[in-house]
Amino acid sequence: MRIFVFALLLILGPAAAGAQPVPDLGPETTPPSAEDFHSLPEDLPEEGGQVAVEESDPDEEKSRLEELFAGLAEADTPQEAERIARDIQLMWMDSGSATVDVLMSRAGKAIQLEDHALALDLLDVVVILKPSYAEGWNRRATVHYMREDFGKSLVDIERTLALEPRHWGALSGLAIIQRRLGFEDDALKSFKRALEVNPGLENAAEAIESLEKDAEGEPT
Template sequence: MARRLHPLLLALTLLVLPAAVAADQKSPALDGLFQRLKTAASPAEAKPIENAIWDLWHHKGVEAVDRTMALGIVAASQGDLRRSLDYFDRVVRAAPDFAEGWNKRATVYYMMGDYTASVEDIRRTLALEPRHFGALSGMGLIYDALGDAEAAVKVWEKALEIHPHMETIRNRIRELRSGAKGNPT
């Protein structure tokens, strides 16, 4: 149960990360932020950079889309995944070029146990924003839940190339490699 609870908490955390500005994955500020994230000396130094990236990703800059995103996040945080899914369905229909809309819907599908739909939306997210370490982390969670440790480690290593200070992911890779939990790679 503890192993299952942890990925759900991580998924919920990814769903409700802070957001404050209008931009999305096309913001010119992202290149510099990703460079700083990659070279940050510690998790403490990386955290505000990570938050700035999430802030830029989180809002499309279109009032109706941003409002619907916010409603979807609230519904998910209240455990109403069906309602949350409905909101994120609206987001991706209204803004199919908005990576975070796909990522949020992927997270809800993951929380509902619909890994196939989640993977499809993660792929859409990554097609729009290949540096989306949250989507890569989610893909790893799915592989891990399905017992495919090798695939989980591979995708998490890609995420760590982008964001080297995701300690939870780094620790899970160590666990899988040592055979402490799940299948060793």
């Protein structure tokens, strides 16, 4: 992953280093949106809180996540899988800090209003306050992607996956960027990894089918 990111930064050149958009990706390329990364986890209710960053019990949280991922892999129905996936997303969204949760909620609202500059300002504070919070990096990666700053998005995706390798949103985001930039083989691997983690990802399954057909020379 790190090799891919650095190689991509070299390909994109100055566009990846700054806030400039990447070169034209072709006439069929549609503007990116949050939906390209699938739905973002819904924000937790905004509450007043302390400025101090409070740490949750990491062992208890890890144990609960392991249980949920095991249940997700063994879910008998799509409805059960969706419920478990939602529980995992809620755990990812809960930073353990009232301050960070409020910043994330406000960043989410800024994204909905397409105020990407404000969203980035808020998320910059989030990752400074709590660099161990994977969802902060993932949310910022999404905003960078929506601004077509794919180099910065990939850097934040890498950070997200370093903290939570099973983050299927980050894996899907990685695959989407790889596919948009023409790295179909890498995109296929990333989509498969995302689907392995969360078998209920219909968009990932469809992307895999499309990429495999393209590789075989079949029309999609």
